[in-house]
Amino acid sequence: xxxxxxxxxxxxxxxxxxxxxxxxxxxxxxxxxxxxxxxxxxxxxxxxxxxxxxxxxxxxxxxxxxxxxxxxxxxxxxxxxxxxxxxxxxxxxxxxxxxxxxxxxxxxxxxxxxxxxxxxxxxxxxxxxxxxxxxxxxxxxxxxxxxxxxxxxxxxxxxxxxxxxxxxxxxxxxxxxxxxxxxxxxxxxxxxxxxxxxxx
Numbered sequence: 733x734x735x736x737x738x739x740x741x742x743x744x745x746x747x748x749x750x751x752x753x754x755x756x757x758x759x760x761x762x763x764x765x766x767x768x769x770x771x772x773x774x775x776x777x778x779x780x781x782x783x784x785x786x787x788x789x790x791x792x793x794x795x796x797x798x799x800x801x802x803x804x805x806x807x808x809x810x811x812x813x814x815x816x817x818x819x820x821x822x823x824x825x826x827x828x829x830x831x832x833x834x835x836x837x838x839x840x841x842x843x844x845x846x847x848x849x850x851x852x853x854x855x856x857x858x859x860x861x862x863x864x865x866x867x868x869x870x871x872x873x874x875x876x877x878x879x880x881x882x883x884x885x886x887x888x889x890x891x892x893x894x895x896x897x898x899x900x901x902x903x904x905x906x907x908x909x910x911x912x913x914x915x916x917x918x919x920x921x922x923x924x925x926x927x928x929x930x931x932x
Contacts, residue, residue: 743811758845770843786829812859850879851913
């Protein structure tokens with residue numbers, strides 16, 4: 733009985749633990765904003781910015797919006813793998829930084845988790861759709877379709893309502909790149925799992 737209960741609550745509890753740890757990390761890094769923000773000019777001479785540029789924010793509202801979206805992850809994806817979350821948390825920031833560096837050389841500074849969040853939500857929605865129970869699959873579809881609708885709307889309108897709230901322009905390409913990279917990482921994870929099963 734205890735083992736069954738543990739299996740039910742452990743995935744969500746583990747996800748919450750890691751998500752809260754990431755929130756604390758982002759909050760602490762905010763103190764060192766100048767040394768951690770994404771900067772096109774010094775990105776490769778100070779490579780930690782490949783990660784930290786996405787973990788610091790431009791304003792309190794910017795931080796609040798992204799932290800709220802991050803904190804909702806374990807409440808939406810109840811059986812999500814914390815290991816997969818950590819893979820996304822570590823892999824998405826540098827990949828997104830490189831995408832921004834090559835595609836937007838005019839972008840001198842960038843901060844915020846929204847691009848990474850788009851990748852995390854898309855990847856976790858796909859995992860829920862393909863590997864979860866019926867309720868999880870439904871939630872996965874809702875999140876996936878909502879995310880695609882949001883990204884498509886932003887691409888069509890070329891603007892985001894969030895800009896007024898955070899008091900800074902929103903780099904919509906970061907949302908698009910983040911979602912695309914989330915898809916790539918999810919596909920790679922499936923490929924690795926498939927190869928591992930074939931070998932074993």
